[in-house]
Amino acid sequence: MKFTDLKDSIKEGAKPVYLLEGEDAYFRMKGEEMIKQAFLVNPELNFSVFGGETLKGAALNGLVAALENYPFMAEKRIVKVTDFYPTEAEYNEYLQPLFEDFPPSGLLLIVNSAPAGKKGADLKRKKAVTFVDCGKAEPETVARWIYITFKRAGITCSADIAENIAAYCLCDMARVDAEVRKLIDYKVSGELKAEEADALVYKDADYRIYEMTGAIARRDYSKYCEISNDLKSKGADETAVLNGLLNYFKNLLSAACSPLSDAAYARENGLKEYAVKKNREQAVAIGTKNLASYVNMVYGAVSDIKNGVSVPASALLKCETAIFFGRE
Numbered sequence: 001m002k003f004t005d006l007k008d009s010i011k012e013g014a015k016p017v018y019l020l021e022g023e024d025a026y027f028r029m030k031g032e033e034m035i036k037q038a039f040l041v042n043p044e045l046n047f048s049v050f051g052g053e054t055l056k057g058a059a060l061n062g063l064v065a066a067l068e069n070y071p072f073m074a075e076k077r078i079v080k081v082t083d084f085y086p087t088e089a090e091y092n093e094y095l096q097p098l099f100e101d102f103p104p105s106g107l108l109l110i111v112n113s114a115p116a117g118k119k120g121a122d123l124k125r126k127k128a129v130t131f132v133d134c135g136k137a138e139p140e141t142v143a144r145w146i147y148i149t150f151k152r153a154g155i156t157c158s159a160d161i162a163e164n165i166a167a168y169c170l171c172d173m174a175r176v177d178a179e180v181r182k183l184i185d186y187k188v189s190g191e192l193k194a195e196e197a198d199a200l201v202y203k204d205a206d207y208r209i210y211e212m213t214g215a216i217a218r219r220d221y222s223k224y225c226e227i228s229n230d231l232k233s234k235g236a237d238e239t240a241v242l243n244g245l246l247n248y249f250k251n252l253l254s255a256a257c258s259p260l261s262d263a264a265y266a267r268e269n270g271l272k273e274y275a276v277k278k279n280r281e282q283a284v285a286i287g288t289k290n291l292a293s294y295v296n297m298v299y300g301a302v303s304d305i306k307n308g309v310s311v312p313a314s315a316l317l318k319c320e321t322a323i324f325f326g327r328e
Contacts, residue, residue, distance in 0.1 A: 002133050003027040004141065010038045014076060016102035017122050021112040026173035028111050031132055032080070036186030039107060042072035048077075052084030052112075060086065060094035060277040067098065067106040080109040091121040099128045139274060142166040145173075146180055153184045155192045164194070168203045175204070178281075205236060209244035213252070217285035221324050228259065228320075238312035239305055242319065246298040253291040254282035297322060 001009060003024075009015070020031045040047055048066055055063055063081065071077035086095060102108075110123065124131035137145075146162040165183075169175040178200045183192060186200060203211075208227050215224035228241055236244075255276055258265050262280070266273040283291060301319050304310040310318075 001131065002033060003137070006031055006034060006132050009130070010034060014039045014107055016106070016128040017099065017108040017126075018130050018132060019110045019112065020132045020134050020137065021110070021115060021124065022136070023113065024134050024136050024173050025113070026177055027132075027134035027137075028113070029174075031134060032109060032111060035107075035109060036078065039076045040071060040077070040078050046077045047080070049080045049082070050084075052081050055081065055084065057090065058094075060090060060125070064094065064098050067108055068103050069106075071105050074210070075105065076107045077105055078107045078109055080111060082111050084110050084112060085120040085238065086123075088121045091123075091126070095121075095126075097182060099126055102128050113193060133287050136171050136272065138272065139163065139166050139171055142169075142171045142173065142176055149180050150184070150192065154189045155184060158194075161194050161197050165197055165201055168201045168207055170204045170207055174202075189240070193239050205231065205234075205244070207240075209248055212241075213248045213282055216323055217282045219324065224320075224324070233299040238316040239302065242302050242305075242316055244300055245319070246295065249291055249294045249298060252279050252286065253288065253295055254281040256288050256291065257277040294319075294323060 002024075010066040014035075018031075018035055020028050036043070037200075038045070050063055050066070063079065066079045067077070069077060123129055143159065143166045143271040146165050147157055147163065165179060166176060169179055169190065183197065183200060187196070208231050212224055212227045215221070215227065231241060231244075232238070254269075255265060256279075260268065262273050262276045265271070266276045269276075286294075298319055301310065301315040305312050305315050
């Protein structure tokens with residue numbers, strides 16, 4: 001299930017095993033909080049934590065024993081395991097009997113930051129496991145969360161502003177939550193204006209690089225300079241700007257040259273389909289021939305800096321001149 005469905009699932013009662021897995025730390029943290037709030041009583045007696053890296057082979061017997069212990073004056077005993085990636089052989093030998101006849105008073109909470117490797121057991125498909133997808137949410141979902149959170153706080157916010165805040169934070173819910181709370185404290189009530197959100201929300205450096213590539217696609221040199229200068233005023237030097245441009249040009253070129261559909265390319269590269277679509281739109285605007293040239297040029301500029309052939313400022317200026325005034 002998606003993280004957004006967890007609240008309704010909890011209302012139906014506790015599941016034996018919850019697997020909270022995905023790269024968004026906010027979803028993992030909030031999911032754990034929701035489960036513990038709903039089912040944990042006397043945490044000092046009925047809650048224990050294991051590190052997954054210590055649970056190898058026979059050590060898994062300790063986890064099984066913890067789950068089989070009866071809770072103290074409560075319905076559930078919760079055992080949490082972090083970064084837990086048992087092999088298929090370990091699952092079959094130590095965990096399968098537990099998962100197929102799970103103790104009714106136990107609740108296993110597995111919190112993983114990333115999916116298991118190819119050799120690991122696919123826990124989300126095992127009996128008794130309720131998988132909660134804690135991957136990054138789609139922009140539309142994040143924007144809707146922002147809109148609803150402001151509304152509950154007595155602040156009106158347009159859909160466009162909510163979408164902008166989500167984009168500024170790259171849909172990282174930990175950052176989104178912090179920025180929204182900051183805006184609520186600032187605004188208190190009333191209507192949030194676009195200029196207020198733009199001034200107060202910190203724009204992720206990767207988002208600003210994305211904006212720069214958008215300016216390149218539109219040949220908006222003034223906007224490009226504005227963003228570049230802003231990045232450099234906040235600690236990013238010329239080499240960082242060049243590396244950011246190089247990564248984005250490579251990503252655009254790779255997406256543009258791939259025969260895969262947006263959805264298939266997104267799956268293969270761990271991206272969101274929306275991001276792939278946007279990359280390909282920018283690639284079309286810039287042109288694949290230009291992109292290939294930019295990748296070679298910027299890579300050469302970064303190499304020249306590392307080898308002492310060029311200083312960062314002149315290397316960046318040379319690339320900017322070619323990008324904006326030397327295109328075919």
